[in-house]
Amino acid sequence: MPDLDKDYDVIIIGGGPAGLSAGIYAARDRLKTVLVEMGMVGGQIANAERVDNYPGYPDGVGGVELGELMHAQAMKYGLETLMDEVTGVELREGRKVVKTAGGELSARALIIASGSERQKLNVSGEDRFTGRGVSFCATCDAAFFVDKTVAVVGGGNAAITEALHLTKFASRVIVIHRRDQLRATRIMQERAFANRKIEFLWNAVVDEVLGDDFVRSLRLRRLTTDDHFSLDVDGVFVSIGFRPNTRFLKNFVSVDAAGAIITNNRMETGLSGVFAAGDIRHESVRQVIAAAGDGAIAAIRAEEYIAGHD
Amino acid sequence: MPDLDKDYDVIIIGGGPAGLSAGIYAARDRLKTVLVEMGMVGGQIANAERVDNYPGYPDGVGGVELGELMHAQAMKYGLETLMDEVTGVELREGRKVVKTAGGELSARALIIASGSERQKLNVSGEDRFTGRGVSFCATCDAAFFVDKTVAVVGGGNAAITEALHLTKFASRVIVIHRRDQLRATRIMQERAFANRKIEFLWNAVVDEVLGDDFVRSLRLRRLTTDDHFSLDVDGVFVSIGFRPNTRFLKNFVSVDAAGAIITNNRMETGLSGVFAAGDIRHESVRQVIAAAGDGAIAAIRAEEYIAGHD
Numbered sequence: 001m002p003d004l005d006k007d008y009d010v011i012i013i014g015g016g017p018a019g020l021s022a023g024i025y026a027a028r029d030r031l032k033t034v035l036v037e038m039g040m041v042g043g044q045i046a047n048a049e050r051v052d053n054y055p056g057y058p059d060g061v062g063g064v065e066l067g068e069l070m071h072a073q074a075m076k077y078g079l080e081t082l083m084d085e086v087t088g089v090e091l092r093e094g095r096k097v098v099k100t101a102g103g104e105l106s107a108r109a110l111i112i113a114s115g116s117e118r119q120k121l122n123v124s125g126e127d128r129f130t131g132r133g134v135s136f137c138a139t140c141d142a143a144f145f146v147d148k149t150v151a152v153v154g155g156g157n158a159a160i161t162e163a164l165h166l167t168k169f170a171s172r173v174i175v176i177h178r179r180d181q182l183r184a185t186r187i188m189q190e191r192a193f194a195n196r197k198i199e200f201l202w203n204a205v206v207d208e209v210l211g212d213d214f215v216r217s218l219r220l221r222r223l224t225t226d227d228h229f230s231l232d233v234d235g236v237f238v239s240i241g242f243r244p245n246t247r248f249l250k251n252f253v254s255v256d257a258a259g260a261i262i263t264n265n266r267m268e269t270g271l272s273g274v275f276a277a278g279d280i281r282h283e284s285v286r287q288v289i290a291a292a293g294d295g296a297i298a299a300i301r302a303e304e305y306i307a308g309h310d
Numbered sequence: 311m312p313d314l315d316k317d318y319d320v321i322i323i324g325g326g327p328a329g330l331s332a333g334i335y336a337a338r339d340r341l342k343t344v345l346v347e348m349g350m351v352g353g354q355i356a357n358a359e360r361v362d363n364y365p366g367y368p369d370g371v372g373g374v375e376l377g378e379l380m381h382a383q384a385m386k387y388g389l390e391t392l393m394d395e396v397t398g399v400e401l402r403e404g405r406k407v408v409k410t411a412g413g414e415l416s417a418r419a420l421i422i423a424s425g426s427e428r429q430k431l432n433v434s435g436e437d438r439f440t441g442r443g444v445s446f447c448a449t450c451d452a453a454f455f456v457d458k459t460v461a462v463v464g465g466g467n468a469a470i471t472e473a474l475h476l477t478k479f480a481s482r483v484i485v486i487h488r489r490d491q492l493r494a495t496r497i498m499q500e501r502a503f504a505n506r507k508i509e510f511l512w513n514a515v516v517d518e519v520l521g522d523d524f525v526r527s528l529r530l531r532r533l534t535t536d537d538h539f540s541l542d543v544d545g546v547f548v549s550i551g552f553r554p555n556t557r558f559l560k561n562f563v564s565v566d567a568a569g570a571i572i573t574n575n576r577m578e579t580g581l582s583g584v585f586a587a588g589d590i591r592h593e594s595v596r597q598v599i600a601a602a603g604d605g606a607i608a609a610i611r612a613e614e615y616i617a618g619h620d
Contacts, residue, residue: 021365021599028363030478053338055331055602056366056376058383068354068365073368139610143338164617168340187618265575265593283575285610289331292365293603300449300595307474308497 006105008032010302013086014113014245016043017288018278020067021295022111022302023074029303034107036100038085042067043115044279046289048146049131053140054288066288086114086248090309096274108304108309109273112253112261113295114245116279116286121153121238125209133235137286138162142169145235151176151218153206154239160184160192162239167197174231174268176201177225201231209236244280256282267298273305318342318417320612321408323396323409324555326353327598328588329423330377331605332612333384336421337615344417345384346410348395352377353425354589355598359441363450364598376598396424396558406583419583419612420618422563422571423605424555426589426596431463431548435519443525443545447596448472451547452479458544461486461528463516469549470494470502476547477507484541486511488533511541519546554590566592583615 010026010280012019015037026033040046048063061069075081084100089110091097095108118136120126126134135141138152141164150170152163155177175192180202182189192198201220207228208219218231244259253269253276256261260283261276262268269276275298278284278291320336321330325347336343350356358373371379385391394410399420401407403486406420428446436444441590445451448462452475460480462473465487476483485502490512492499502508511530517538518529528541554569563579563586564572570593571586573579578584585608588601 017365024363024365025449029449053334053606054366055327055334055380055383055606056364057370058379058386061366069364069368073365139335139339161614162616165339165613185618191617263575265573265591280576285607287335287603287606287610288422289599289606290603293600293606294605295585296363296597296599297367297595300597303475304471307471307501308495 006103008034008105008107009306010109010111010299011036011096011105011107012111012113013098014043014115014278014280015041015071015081016113016115016278016291017045017067017070018115018291018295019043019111020070020074021112021263022113022277022291022299023079024070024077025296026302027074027077027079027301029299031303031306033078034080034082034105036082036084036086036098036105038083041071041081047131048140051288052143069206088248088250089252091271097195108306109275111295111302112249112274112276112280113298114280116242116244116260116284118238119243121206121240123206123208125211127207128216129211132213133211134209135235135237136239137164139235139287140244142166145170148234149174149232150235150237151231151233152237152239155179155182155184156239156241157184157188159239160188160239162237163192163198164195166237167195171197172199173197174199174201175234176204176206176220178203178205206236241277242286246280258286266301267294268301273302273309275302314355316415318344318415319616320419320421320609321346321406321415321417321425322421323408324353324425324588324590325351325381325391326423326425326588327355327377327380327600328425328601328605329353329421330380330384331602332421332423332587332609333389334380335606335609336388336511336612337384337387337389339609341613341616343388344390344392344410344415346392346394346396346415348393351381351391351525357441358450361598362453365404384386398558398560399562401581419615421605422559422584422586422590423588423608424590426552426554426570426594427594428548429551429553431516431550433518435521439519439521439525443521444519444522445545445547448475448547448550449597452476455480455545459484459542460545460547461541461543462547462549465489465492465494466549466551466603467494467498470498472547472549473502473508474505477505481507482509483507484509484511484543486514486516486530488513488515515596516546525596550588552596556590570594576611577604578611583612583619585612
């Protein structure tokens, strides 16, 4: 016999902007809704000192503060929040069952909004200087580097897009890549090679990020010779990929090669009543506003699904 | 010879949340960007006394105020705003040319965010009581009608979804439909018929909305007999469709049967370098947060398009 306290209309996995926005909409629509988050509510924005590009805050807003504001808004409408780790998801007689370390929950609709993790360099100084010169998002942080020297680590389309974007702000952009050629498309490569602000360091990796209050230099290693050398920079943008947090899903829904969930414009996955929102989606632009938009759509479509299915 | 002052990287048509969010992103990305709006910046939110479901404002925010905040944010990053009416759009040698009453503009990328208009009843009292009992969005306004009597005008899926949603708040929901049967899907109809809070007035239309400070009653007409009668209500939700503002587009991009623009998840229309965002899109949920998310995605994809095309 099911524990009635654990039966919901909607379960949301993940407490970042996508999950919180879904929570605001679902709870305000009077759906019995629980959000499961294993860490801090706010998701990746909690790592951002300041968010300048969330529409509606012309002077910017603190990352932690924005997460707290969204959470307060959702709780005001009755969202329940459970601090727990999701270990698995399955369907049981049409209900969506979410397994956590503390037990099982079930619901009529499920919104997966567990985000994605930036692939880190995993070198000394990286964590310490994150937000102090180390960045994972040129769209977010390029404006802080006007007339500065910055490095971009990576060689794919994302890295070259970041480098080109940075040339609008920085005076010098050095692309550090572990191979001797880029993976980016030919047209992106041509544009990068033609840009006088962009330089390349081939066959090189970052071994350490150094600085005082802020990043000052990188300790690099040339892979072909194993020589170490130093590069003075004011910032470093790490663009070596993302890892969607979909481990607990196993083969539950369709994902792309990188593990990101494939949805249509309605945030529907291939499974009826299962939706995905935010950075966990295929081709997400990884911006707070887009994730929050996704969350609202997912909640509205979840309500329609519930209305039409029982 | 082109007037250089009228050549842009990006032209945005429409100054609602989708266009303003695109403007924030495009201008912050240092793209030379102009937003063309013929009325008041803010779009449909300017009609909302208060927006309670925009994530990040737990106490709500005035509709006009939210539009002004977004506009200030975009202007801070250099967005130009042109008050003019768009009369046509065409491609000329790869550039996107926007014709306005005051002349022509051209750009490398175009973001269409001109929204959609709610189909109105066009009866006496409707405009006067909009925001004072007359609403076009149950998701937005249902919470103001706890234990009240409300009418829903319409018979399609949207109207029945609104009616079902309203039963979670109102004590009595009267669906007024001009025919003797609903257009909504069978399962939606069954749910509506089974709901004890929902009543139906068939073959009836609203001739007038009456009240004092707020809606108090509707003057109705029975189409089968042409009799007039009165119905006391605290609110009326008009759900008889939307009309996308795409008249100026003519066959420029692909639209659905209702005239809404079809895009993929990247906000790309079928035309290279032409994007659409917000309520003008097929299957839009018509919420500020979703429109703003669309706008950000369109601007980011427009920047990528420009980087890869010249």
